[in-house]
Structure formats: structure tokens, C-alpha cells
Amino acid sequence: MAMPFLDSFGRAVTYLRVSVTDRCDMRCVYCMSETMSFLPKADILTFEELDRLCAAFIRNGVTRIRITGGEPLVRRDIDLFFQALGRWLHGRDDSGHLDELTLTTNGSLLADHADALARAGVRRVNISLDSLDPERFRRITRRGVLDQTLNGIRAARAAGLAVRINTVAMAGVNDDEFDTLLAWCGEIGADLCLIETMPMGETGEDRTDRYLPLSAIRADLARRWTLEPLPLRTGGPARYLHVRETGRKLGLITPMTHNFCESCNRVRLSCTGQLYTCLGHEGATDLRRPVRDGATDDTLLHLVRQAILRKPKGHDFVIGRQADDPAAIRRHMSVTGG
Ligand SMILES: Nc1nc2c(ncn2[C@@H]2O[C@H](COP(=O)(O)OP(=O)(O)OP(=O)(O)O)[C@@H](O)[C@H]2O)c(=O)[nH]1
Ligand SMILES: C[S@@+](CC[C@H](N)C(=O)[O-])C[C@H]1O[C@@H](n2cnc3c(N)ncnc32)[C@H](O)[C@@H]1O
Numbered sequence: 001m002a003m004p005f006l007d008s009f010g011r012a013v014t015y016l017r018v019s020v021t022d023r024c025d026m027r028c029v030y031c032m033s034e035t036m037s038f039l040p041k042a043d044i045l046t047f048e049e050l051d052r053l054c055a056a057f058i059r060n061g062v063t064r065i066r067i068t069g070g071e072p073l074v075r076r077d078i079d080l081f082f083q084a085l086g087r088w089l090h091g092r093d094d095s096g097h098l099d100e101l102t103l104t105t106n107g108s109l110l111a112d113h114a115d116a117l118a119r120a121g122v123r124r125v126n127i128s129l130d131s132l133d134p135e136r137f138r139r140i141t142r143r144g145v146l147d148q149t150l151n152g153i154r155a156a157r158a159a160g161l162a163v164r165i166n167t168v169a170m171a172g173v174n175d176d177e178f179d180t181l182l183a184w185c186g187e188i189g190a191d192l193c194l195i196e197t198m199p200m201g202e203t204g205e206d207r208t209d210r211y212l213p214l215s216a217i218r219a220d221l222a223r224r225w226t227l228e229p230l231p232l233r234t235g236g237p238a239r240y241l242h243v244r245e246t247g248r249k250l251g252l253i254t255p256m257t258h259n260f261c262e263s264c265n266r267v268r269l270s271c272t273g274q275l276y277t278c279l280g281h282e283g284a285t286d287l288r289r290p291v292r293d294g295a296t297d298d299t300l301l302h303l304v305r306q307a308i309l310r311k312p313k314g315h316d317f318v319i320g321r322q323a324d325d326p327a328a329i330r331r332h333m334s335v336t337g338g
């Protein structure tokens with residue numbers, strides 16, 4: 001294997017998040033606007049192009065890939081892409097390997113894909129679900145059908161996939177449901193991860209009023225549940241607690257704090273081939289042009305290494321910053337997949 005990717009702060013980049021589409025069958029209030037316009041197909045990297053870029057990362061020390069979007073499962077032939085990436089899972093190739101291939105999904109189409117994902121080597125999946133109330137679920141996602149996501153979750157469990165439920169915590173929207181969600185996750189054998197809203201892109205909703213610091217939620221939950229801190233680190237932003245009553249994990253993602261930037265191990269590839277080295281910054285390096293112009297692997301690698309050397313130390317998200325503020329992140333979460 002070639003030299004691993006290192007940034008200028010000495011952080012090794014071993015984790016790649018790949019957004020395979022900007023499209024989605026939902027329009028969650030914190031993520032997209034109701035009238036979101038999507039990219040023309042010609043702008044989107046083909047699976048062959050994505051596969052080539054992923055291979056370059058894997059041959060240089062990336063050992064974990066998370067597929068995301070938009071909604072990754074709305075992209076046609078996505079099962080074949082997982083199958084192709086699955087060849088890198090441990091022990092299957094000497095020039096590099098993946099320890100983990102996984103995805104984040106809204107679950108609506110998961111019932112049709114869970115078996116194929118498991119066959120490709122996926123072992124766990126993060127599924128977004130912000131409410132167990134069908135009406136509320138529809139309001140938050142603006143068009144989602146709760147039963148479809150619940151079917152997807154059941155199918156994932158039946159296919160042997162470990163499930164983590166992602167719930168964005170929103171004041172006045174779902175803050176009365178965390179106990180219910182925690183108990184339900186215990187029943188279905190899933191972990192739960194609560195996420196603070198991040199200010200990214202215009203969604204037509206004011207996130208300032210909805211922002212809920214998780215420190216307060218944790219203190220409240222601790223009155224009814226026995227929460228024990230776990231040393232587990234996935235290299236991701238979640239900090240985990242063991243819930244003694246259910247035997248499952250509760251993750252807390254507090255992106256507005258900087259407490260995981262110093263150990264950040266990740267970069268993001270968008271579906272148009274833009275390499276974002278930090279979720280909280282606009283800067284990106286275009287890899288699509290060189291790929292389409294027939295760049296050699298060495299040229300691509302040089303571009304990636306230069307981009308990673310410019311990886312910022314951390315984000316400067318500020319909740320309440322207006323979208324027209326020059327310092328605001330105008331990119332929607334669906335562009336980089338979170
Ligand atoms: N600020 C920040 N938020 C992130 C980062 N990575 C993921 N998130 C957020 O974490 C939430 C959950 O993302 P997931 O796609 O489930 O991935 P994850 O929590 O990184 O999962 P693991 O791979 O298990 O660590 C989403 O809201 C993401 O936007 C990051 O590097 N920085
Ligand atoms: C952008 S979605 C893409 C994958 C898939 N469509 C899904 O919803 O799981 C990835 C994760 O980002 C989270 N997310 C989206 N917008 C967010 C925001 N503004 N703040 C915090 N998390 C957000 C979603 O809840 C989801 O768990």
C-alpha cells in the first residue's frame with residue numbers, strides 16, 4: 001500500500017464519505033428546501049468514475065467508506081456499486097483493503113435493498129428517523145411515509161444488519177419523543193443517535209428556534225435511564241453511552257462543539273466529484289474534470305494529497321447565522337451527505 005494521507009495537523013485520513021446522488025425522495029425540514037432543484041445527470045459521476053476514485057483512496061490508506069447522499073438508495077443500480085466496492089473488504093485484495101463499507105439512508109427503499117447490501121458485505125447501517133408518529137414524520141420529511149421506513153428497518157434487521165437510528169433533535173418538534181425512541185430502539189435491537197441541527201444551506205425553515213443542545217437532553221434522560229459513558233470511538237462525531245435498561249447504545253452528536261475535530265479522520269466526495277475536506281467549510285477540490293480528461297492515477301493522487309494538506313482544523317458553524325452571511329455554509333447537507 002502507498003503512503004497514507006496526512007493533513008497539516010498530523011491527522012491521518014482513513015475514512016471517506018461518498019455522496020452518490022443529490023436526489024432524495026424526502027425533503028427533511030433541516031436538510032433541504034421544499035423546492036430543491038437537483039443536478040442534471042451529466043454532472044453526476046458514473047459508478048465507474050466513483051469506483052476509480054474510491055480505489056485511489058483505498059490504495060492509500062482509506063479503510064472505511066460510508067455511502068450517503070441525498071438518498072443513496074434512490075440511485076439506480078446502487079446494489080451493483082456496493083457489490084463492486086465490496087471487493088475491497090478485508091482480505092480480498094492486497095493493494096489496499098476496507099475494514100468497513102456502510103451507508104446512511106432514510107430507509108424508505110431499504111426493504112428492497114437490505115439483502116443485497118448484506119451480500120455485498122455491509123454489516124451495519126445508519127437509518128434516519130425523527131419521529132414514530134406518522135403525521136409528524138410526514139411533516140418533518142415533508143413527504144415521507146413512516147411505514148415504509150419502518151419496513152426498511154425491519155428488513156435490515158432480518159438481513160442481519162446492525163442498525164443505528166439517527167434522530168435530529170428539534171425543539172418543539174420531536175423533543176417529547178426521546179424516551180419513546182430510546183425504548184423502541186431497545187425493543188427492535190437498534191442503537192439510537194441524537195444529532196444537533198447544523199446550519200447548512202437554505203431550507204425554508206428557521207433552524208435557530210429548533211436548535212436543541214444535547215447536553216440538556218442527556219441530563220433529562222439520565223433522570224429515567226441509567227446512562228454509562230462508553231470509551232467506543234468510531235472516528236466519527238458520536239459519543240456513546242450504554243443504556244443499562246435496554247442494553248443498547250445511545251450516541252450523541254454535538255457538531256456545534258469542536259470536540260471531535262481534533263481527531264477528524266474523514267473527507268467527503270460529492271456526487272459531482274468535489275472533494276470536501278471539511279463539512280464545515282465551503283472549499284473543495286474538483287476531481288471530476290481531471291477524471292473526465294483522462295488524468296493518470298498519479299495526477300489524481302497529487303490533487304488529493306494537496307487538498308488534504310489544506311484540510312481545515314475545524315468548522316466554524318454558528319447557529320442562527322443567516323444564509324446570506326458570507327461566513328454561512330450555503331451548501332446543503334445533501335450535497336456532501338452530512
Ligand atoms: N460536524 C460534523 N458532523 C458530522 C461529521 N460526520 C458526520 N457528521 C454528522 O453526523 C450525523 C450522522 O452521520 P452519519 O452519516 O450517521 O455518520 P457518523 O455518525 O459519522 O457514523 P460513523 O461512521 O458510525 O462514525 C449527520 O448529521 C452528519 O452530518 C463530521 O465530520 N463533522
Ligand atoms: C444528509 S442525510 C443523507 C442520507 C440519507 N438521506 C438520510 O437521511 O439518512 C445524512 C444525515 O445527515 C443528517 N442531517 C441532514 N441535515 C442535517 C442538519 N442540518 N443538521 C444535522 N444533521 C443533518 C440526517 O438526519 C442524516 O442522518
Ligand code: SF4
Nearest residue numbers: 024027028031070106
Ligand atoms: S436528511 Fe436524508 S432523507 Fe432527509 S432530505 Fe436530507 S437527504 Fe433526504
Ligand code: SF4
Nearest residue numbers: 261264278279314315
Ligand atoms: S467539522 Fe470538519 S474538521 Fe470537524 S469533524 Fe467535521 S469534517 Fe472534521
